[in-house]
Amino acid sequence: MPLIAPSFDDYATKYETIKLERDEAGILQVTLHSDGKPAVWTSRMHDELAYCFTDIATDAENAVVILTGTGDSFCAEIDFSSFNLSTASDWSQIIFEGQRLLNNLISIEVPVIAAINGPALIHPEIPVLSDITIAADTTRFADGPHFPAGIVPGDGAHTVWTHVLGPQRGRYFLLTGQEIDATLALEYGVVNEVLPLQEVLPRARALAEIIAAKPPLARRYARAVLTREWKRLFHEQLGFGLAHEALAALTLGE
Template sequence: MVKRTRYSEYKNAYANYEFELSEDGVLLMRCHTNGGSLVWDWKAHDEMADAFADVAGDREIKVLIHTGTGENYNADWGLLPDGRPPEEPLYQAMPGERGLHKLDEKAWYNRNLQFNVLSVDVPMISAVNGPCNIHSEVPLMGDIVLASEDAWFQDVSHFPRGMVPGDGQHVIWPYLVGANRGRYLLLTGKKLTAQEALDWGAVAEVHPKDTLLERAWELAHEIAKRPPLVLRYTRQLFTHPLKRAFLDDLERGTALETYAQRGFFPFGGGMEPLDRAWDAKPWSS
């Protein structure tokens, strides 16, 4: 359960999440790192769960626009300014009891992230402003999903890197595009272009990058004209079957992912697929 919040309490609470509230009750939530594209690290991961809890608890807003900043929606993994990873990959990063508890904490944040997004009680418009290869389930849980022409979707952080497809990827993709296409995308690490995502039914509209947010605001202002209870109950109606899907499968996928990570956990480096067998040595290049 989320708690009751107000815009003034959370608007400046997060380093990676910027908020703007319009006069007609449309809340813009923009992901960023220092004003540029979001760099996905554990702090950003954990605080996204908390940020969505705050948004979900705000009963004054009427519509949520969720988007990124700059070139990517969410396709950087802790890279340095020159694009290099900050450290070499390490694949035995979670040994012993300390590792077990760290993995459990990350799984806890992950479950909260998905369910807090689904707890947002007003229509949610996702404007995917560029490549998204980590936690794509977040924007895809929007009621209207828009994508820029240069956007693409990919689950590179799981099976291609030697992990069980978790983090809600195993729920959202088969739910949206069908079991066969969903499994294919997760197993191959396919980059699904914005146009393919439109053809597959994962997004509703594709727009030039410079007009994407304008279209999101246009839709949001129109939706916000409806009565508050209509907005809330419509979102509840739309999210109910998705909540059931996540209740049925999220915990199991997260548990299997976490259990498998006890033997092989790809930490550090960039977001590249494995370039050799998982047990090959040495891993440093």
């Protein structure tokens, strides 16, 4: 018998850190949160996103995805205490989930729009991987949890930022802890539009409605061809980066 793909009801309330809402046009809004407040990055959110993206990717009723955060912040804080980083076994699990997080995001076969509702200082590569990026004028980007904290930016940050910003700007961004505000992000091509916060989600929904009206296979195959280069880059670099991130992190206590 063929495998049965999940319906929206199967995963709509499955995740503690991700709110999922879908309208009649098939526009799926994915909102990160921590107990209904602005998202704080935790081990649970890290793992839940990996599997949530799988559920989204295998549900053919999703026409467009909007990725956003709660309140006035996309994700500006991290709870390091939620992660176990002290043994090779701990890192083996992080490598397992970390590869799936970005690969499963890229496996979503419909266009993804980021409605970036403020600072994205923790894993900003996730919204930046969207096909369309709409940012609030309060948005700031930084790779906070990695090199500034003595950790190799190997879980996709090294690939995404040197590709989006270019090699020179990308390396500078990762190695110096640089913060890029919304104006500079627009100039550098990190985001497509910058708007007042209250206009970001409505603009993302307006674009999603235009895309959702297109023929289903046009939507799906457009996403397939537009993400092919990301798939190649992650295949070549993601496991390599995570392994080196783990190796360096295990020496922090020496």
